[in-house]
Amino acid sequence: DAKTTQPTSMDCAEGRAANLPCNHSTISGNEYVYWYRQIHSQGPQYIIHGLKNNETNEMASLIITEDRKSSTLILPHATLRDTAVYYCIVRSRDTDKLIFGTGTRLQVFP
Amino acid sequence: DADVTQTPRNRITKTGKRIMLECSQTKGHDRMYWYRQDPGLGLRLIYYSFDVKDINKGEISDGYSVSRQAQAKFSLSLESAIPNQTALYFCATSDWSSGSHEQYFGPGTRLTVT
Numbered sequence: 001d002a003k004t005t006q007p008t009s010m011d012c013a014e015g016r017a018a019n020l021p022c023n024h025s026t027i028s029g030n031e032y033v034y035w036y037r038q039i040h041s042q043g044p045q046y047i048i049h050g051l052k053n054n055e056t057n058e059m060a061s062l063i064i065t066e067d068r069k070s071s072t073l074i075l076p077h078a079t080l081r082d083t084a085v086y087y088c089i090v091r092s093r094d095t096d097k098l099i100f101g102t103g104t105r106l107q108v109f110p
Numbered sequence: 111d112a113d114v115t116q117t118p119r120n121r122i123t124k125t126g127k128r129i130m131l132e133c134s135q136t137k138g139h140d141r142m143y144w145y146r147q148d149p150g151l152g153l154r155l156i157y158y159s160f161d162v163k164d165i166n167k168g169e170i171s172d173g174y175s176v177s178r179q180a181q182a183k184f185s186l187s188l189e190s191a192i193p194n195q196t197a198l199y200f201c202a203t204s205d206w207s208s209g210s211h212e213q214y215f216g217p218g219t220r221l222t223v224t
Contacts, residue, residue, distance in 0.1 A: 034212075043114070043200050043215030044153065087152065093211055096141060096204070097168070100152025 004088045009105040018075040020104050022088030025069040031090050033064060034098070035073045039084040044100075047073065078108045113137045114216035116201050122222045123191050131186045131219050133201030142184040143202040143213065144168075144176060153200060159184055160206075191223040
């Protein structure tokens with residue numbers, strides 16, 4: 001599975017959009033980009049995933065560059081409850097394995 | 111996620127003791143997983159199970175064993191606990207039979223080995 005690089009930490013004001021970047025320059029053609037988050041030692045929570053096209057669900061949007069070497073998770077209106085560690089994970093759909101790095105710690109402030 | 115439960119939620123045990131962590135799910139998912147998380151680090155896969163008769167080692171299986179007693183239950187055992195097994199342990203499930211490969215995590219068990 002391809003390796004990902006994320007900033008260690010980010011801040012965001014409540015109500016503003018939080019844009020979390022992820023680099024995955026060695027991603028291969030059959031690998032998807034997944035995002036999970038972990039709120040203060042709770043179990044990780046699935047957010048969204050995508051292959052090539054941009055994706056949106058009730059939680060977030062995922063923007064993947066045309067060359068697929070990077071992506072951005074967008075929380076459109078961040079709230080204090082979005083404070084968490086966000087993990088960007090690249091994996092093939094054929095494998096069970098989720099390889100968690102150290103993620104980005106997002107702090108949403110009032 | 112209330113559909114995936116773990117017991118106990120917290121446990122303190124002594125070096126050399128045998129301990130079992132239990133995971134139950136009501137989601138009807140076929141696959142189940144055990145992960146551990148050390149402070150400041152991401153999760154690492156210990157074991158995973160495709161179904162009741164199919165168990166697979168993850169990246170850090172040494173010192174652990176598992177049992178898939180039923181589709182809904184997956185237990186993790188530490189035969190002889192040691193202090194460096196002090197960690198947060200998570201169980202997860204996924205529904206491969208439907209084509210949905212997202213994993214859903216339980217609330218975690220905080221284990222301390224003294």
